[in-house]
Amino acid sequence: MFKKKDIFFTTLEAMGDTLVEATEYFAAGVSDLSNLTAFAKRMKEMESQCDQFTHTILKELNKTFITPIEREDIMALTTSLDDVLDGIEACASRFEMYNVREKDEYITLFADVIVRSTHQIRKAIQLLTQKKLLAMREHTIAINELENQADDLLRVSVTSLFANVKDPIELIKRKEIYERLEQTTDYCEDVANILESIIMRNS
Amino acid sequence: MFKKKDIFFTTLEAMGDTLVEATEYFAAGVSDLSNLTAFAKRMKEMESQCDQFTHTILKELNKTFITPIEREDIMALTTSLDDVLDGIEACASRFEMYNVREKDEYITLFADVIVRSTHQIRKAIQLLTQKKLLAMREHTIAINELENQADDLLRVSVTSLFANVKDPIELIKRKEIYERLEQTTDYCEDVANILESIIMRNS
Amino acid sequence: MFKKKDIFFTTLEAMGDTLVEATEYFAAGVSDLSNLTAFAKRMKEMESQCDQFTHTILKELNKTFITPIEREDIMALTTSLDDVLDGIEACASRFEMYNVREKDEYITLFADVIVRSTHQIRKAIQLLTQKKLLAMREHTIAINELENQADDLLRVSVTSLFANVKDPIELIKRKEIYERLEQTTDYCEDVANILESIIMRNS
Numbered sequence: 001m002f003k004k005k006d007i008f009f010t011t012l013e014a015m016g017d018t019l020v021e022a023t024e025y026f027a028a029g030v031s032d033l034s035n036l037t038a039f040a041k042r043m044k045e046m047e048s049q050c051d052q053f054t055h056t057i058l059k060e061l062n063k064t065f066i067t068p069i070e071r072e073d074i075m076a077l078t079t080s081l082d083d084v085l086d087g088i089e090a091c092a093s094r095f096e097m098y099n100v101r102e103k104d105e106y107i108t109l110f111a112d113v114i115v116r117s118t119h120q121i122r123k124a125i126q127l128l129t130q131k132k133l134l135a136m137r138e139h140t141i142a143i144n145e146l147e148n149q150a151d152d153l154l155r156v157s158v159t160s161l162f163a164n165v166k167d168p169i170e171l172i173k174r175k176e177i178y179e180r181l182e183q184t185t186d187y188c189e190d191v192a193n194i195l196e197s198i199i200m201r202n203s
Numbered sequence: 204m205f206k207k208k209d210i211f212f213t214t215l216e217a218m219g220d221t222l223v224e225a226t227e228y229f230a231a232g233v234s235d236l237s238n239l240t241a242f243a244k245r246m247k248e249m250e251s252q253c254d255q256f257t258h259t260i261l262k263e264l265n266k267t268f269i270t271p272i273e274r275e276d277i278m279a280l281t282t283s284l285d286d287v288l289d290g291i292e293a294c295a296s297r298f299e300m301y302n303v304r305e306k307d308e309y310i311t312l313f314a315d316v317i318v319r320s321t322h323q324i325r326k327a328i329q330l331l332t333q334k335k336l337l338a339m340r341e342h343t344i345a346i347n348e349l350e351n352q353a354d355d356l357l358r359v360s361v362t363s364l365f366a367n368v369k370d371p372i373e374l375i376k377r378k379e380i381y382e383r384l385e386q387t388t389d390y391c392e393d394v395a396n397i398l399e400s401i402i403m404r405n406s
Numbered sequence: 407m408f409k410k411k412d413i414f415f416t417t418l419e420a421m422g423d424t425l426v427e428a429t430e431y432f433a434a435g436v437s438d439l440s441n442l443t444a445f446a447k448r449m450k451e452m453e454s455q456c457d458q459f460t461h462t463i464l465k466e467l468n469k470t471f472i473t474p475i476e477r478e479d480i481m482a483l484t485t486s487l488d489d490v491l492d493g494i495e496a497c498a499s500r501f502e503m504y505n506v507r508e509k510d511e512y513i514t515l516f517a518d519v520i521v522r523s524t525h526q527i528r529k530a531i532q533l534l535t536q537k538k539l540l541a542m543r544e545h546t547i548a549i550n551e552l553e554n555q556a557d558d559l560l561r562v563s564v565t566s567l568f569a570n571v572k573d574p575i576e577l578i579k580r581k582e583i584y585e586r587l588e589q590t591t592d593y594c595e596d597v598a599n600i601l602e603s604i605i606m607r608n609s
Contacts, residue, residue, distance in 0.1 A: 058602075061606065075603075093561060155300055158300050158301075168372050168375070168574035172375070175375075197278075358503055362503045365505065365579070374575060374578070375578070378578075403467065
């Protein structure tokens, strides 16, 4: 099915690497929170880098006749990877916008789930470029399980918030950050679903 | 166009039944609210049952060459039905997460619209499996009208909330529940749109 | 590739005109805010008009064999144009629902970005119907840049909100309006992405 490693696969792998790098940076950042401006700025840079990869893929799709997998699958996968980085970047920027400086155990737990999800995404993309499609399924399943964990975490964290936080503005801030973190795992699940459909159509 | 009733149609019908059951359970639950934990737990069980049906369909799509309607349509329909149940389950869990114990006439009205929508969805799916495609349109139109009703209801209920509720945290809770209820009717409309496109492509 | 100007192109152009008209009306409205009911009502009328255009296109797709561009592209484009008007109408209705009567410089800035986006959309649609596909790209790029501006505006406006507004209910109102305005530019970007994929597949 596939020819030699091409520009699409090379760029998708680079996106996988950037996702891991960005989410690990995010996880480190939320255990610090001493310089929110620098934190948001660096996350934005990584998001822009990911936008560049997206742009590269779209440009190549425009001038390439034969693609290693269907064009629609490349586009859908690229967009979904970009959504993950947009999601985590949007979380990071909320710390700055809301001036959130106090650490939060739930945010740490969410960040850990997201880091583990992007590691699974990166591994799945590597297998895709190695034409090991069926081996990808282990990782798509793991991503789905991590999304379930984030779902449980949202229930627990928001319940705790409403039970304990009496300042409405503080509650609004934390609630939105929790929800955006959980949403980022939904974007990871979207990646997994697209990978699943690529497996389905090509094996 | 269709062969005999197959695993896809049987499972889609079961999803339709589960949607009706879950939304009727929800409607009964919101007029009680005495045991929020049991309420959220039972809704979660029905959502998991629906996930199982989704899983069955995806697994069958993987090993089946000939499907009664296009594979993409089966996937889109399955996903959209699953979204409806996810939506109503998310509403139910908010009662527990936010500890909302006081009844609310708007919630009752929303629940009623949603129950009527899932009855229309079930009927439309039954017609699909009976190959009566054009007869489905009556029900997709009804689903769209119910979504419009929910839209009006959201305007009225949120206006009333901002006019009458002075406790910001109480306002946050009710507003989100109203919005998620309205969103559930949007998911029903997505089902209707997918059914419409199936009618369009097959008649 | 294209025949003479047909019902699809005529209706898409009418949708483009309605988008410009509605967003210009919106921009004028938010600098006044003296009659919120009339404002929301007129916006709703324009949204209904756009729904009629959508309905016309879907009905024609049902009875037409040969379409000037792929049916899926016509549907996706129609739906995305409709989403833009739904988005701006939802903003307008929040002024009434939340009884927001005080002018706001950020809302004025957002409205301006949205007006400029719909002008770009209208221009791109006109080029589509004139078969000048490559010339559309200038406008899709402009729409993407305007979306970036709205993104920056959201950061600045929400940061200002949390820094300055102490009344939680006032904060909830403004925050949601800012977010819905920014989301409307996301819908404009969706239009641009669909136009990009039409260019890609047809040139």
